[in-house]
Amino acid sequence: MILNHLSLINYKNFDSRKFQFDQKINCLVGANGKGKTNVLDAIYHLAFGKSYFNPVSSQNIRHGEEFFLIEGAFERDVDGDSEMSGNAREVKVSCSFKKGAKKTIKRDGKIYDRISDHIGEIPLVIVSPADRDLILEGSDTRRKFMDGVIAQSDRAYLQDVLDYNKVLSQRNALLKYFAANSQFQPDTLEVYNGQLQELGERIHARRKAFIEAFQPYFTAQYQTISGGGETVSLHYKSHLDEGPMEELFASSLSRDRLLQYTTKGIHKDDLKMNIDGHPIKKFGSQGQQKSYLIALKFAQFALMKDRLKGTPILLLDDIFDKLDAGRVAHIVGMVNGENFGQIFISDTHANRTEEIVAQTHQSYALLKL
Incomplete structure (x- = not known):
């Protein structure tokens, strides 16, 4: 699965923002508070119909606004067996929420009767510091x-x-x-x-x-x-x-x-x-x-x-923090193989990220927020 375009309106700290992504590696870099993780969360939202970090939909709306809208243009793997739009390779998914109303997910303009029917249509895995709750909670x-x-x-x-x-x-x-x-x-x-x-x-x-x-x-x-x-x-x-x-x-x-x-x-x-x-x-x-x-x-x-x-999308949020050079090298070697498809990486250190990603010899985009 490949995400080619992403559009955000009133989502968390973004008023209106559009992104175009590389089909392999996308690095979201910038200081804390700029919205790197929010972009990853928006992608997660399109896959699961909810935020990975805050399940309260109203709290994902930009302060002072009444709604949010997330839109993504996806491209399926050639060998993928998803039910998405029959045999079509391209599909548009949107997720919107307005205060006082139910959340809505659309696939190519058609509203799902149940959000649960959408689960599995966009295979995705996220790695985040919040995962520590799996051990600690x-x-x-x-x-x-x-x-x-x-x-x-x-x-x-x-x-x-x-x-x-x-x-x-x-x-x-x-x-x-x-x-x-x-x-x-x-x-x-x-x-x-x-x-x-x-x-x-x-x-x-x-x-x-x-x-x-x-x-x-x-x-x-x-x-x-x-x-x-x-x-x-x-x-x-x-x-x-x-x-x-x-x-x-x-x-x-x-x-x-x-x-x-x-x-x-x-x-x-x-x-x-x-x-x-x-x-x-x-x-x-x-x-x-x-x-x-x-x-x-x-x-x-x-x-x-x-x-x-088919190949899931992989979201890596602040993955390199607290890892020694040896473990980082092993991870770079893993994502450099053919097993991985499109990857999104967030990091506060642009130079570190670019240096690490360059070692993969894969195409990549550096998106500064």
């Missing part, structure tokens, strides 16, 4: 990572996750109702249990299969970045490893009623991240943690490329 962040990767190639999975979360909210509301009204209706609760069991078991199986397939990609990427000095691993942990959801609901019923929410299920799944057999959150240096996260995202890229039969 709670399990919800890591579940979203798994779900986001799987959903780009499996729309049925995305719908299962959306349906599960909806039923989960209904079950939790029912538990609160029981507590507030000093009553209990097991038959009514069982209706939600059955729906969660069916959806949850499908989601669990898909997540488990994903990690099994993803692990070799991740290990290989980390070894390339680090030079082979450490051993890394991922372990998928779920309540469903303990038994079927029917038994989990039965064993946790008293606690659920007491706490008034569902305490067990795939909404509590986690992804354990280790380096040399220990949690990277506690035992990894800043450089190791950043390499770990970059390897995660590069593995996502490689897996998606194989499954989608």
Whole structure:
């Protein structure tokens, strides 16, 4: 997938700005606050219908304005199998939001009935300092990572996750109702249990299969970045490893009623991240943690490329900070191969970026903000 043109109106710090991009490497350089990351986020917005950094749509509107509009002109890979516009290679995607109204995504002028129907149409991977939350924050962040990767190639999975979360909210509301009204209706609760069991078991199986397939990609990427000095691993942990959801609901019923929410299920799944057999959150240096996260995202890229039969767009936000020269050299060697397509890089140091990118011997554009 290639992004040829991007137009922004009232998006974050931009009032009106148009960009034309190189088909290989695009370097966005400038001081902090100039909008480098905002350009990357706008591209992400076109792929996922939301900001990577701030999910509150109204807060992505330029201060003092009432709406934002993002428009992009894309070109598909020749071998891509996306459903975009049938066999057409060029497609225009827009994302707009007005205060007090619903967000709208259009493909070649046609509005999507559901934003979720657009997910996977523009394969894209972002690497950002915000990814550190995958290591430092709670399990919800890591579940979203798994779900986001799987959903780009499996729309049925995305719908299962959306349906599960909806039923989960209904079950939790029912538990609160029981507590507030000093009553209990097991038959009514069982209706939600059955729906969660069916959806949850499908989601669990898909997540488990994903990690099994993803692990070799991740290990290989980390070894390339680090030079082979450490051993890394991922372990998928779920309540469903303990038994079927029917038994989990039965064993946790008293606690659920007491706490008034569902305490067990795939909404509590986690992804354990280790380096040399220990949690990277506690035992990894800043450089190791950043390499770990970059390897995660590069593995996502490689897996998606194989499954989608097309090349995702790669966004690299401030990727060179906190990496030693050796690891930077390994990354340059990786992106210099034929495996990567169009790449966007943001950095505050124009000279550093241009020097690094020149080593790839690829065509590039240096865009100063």
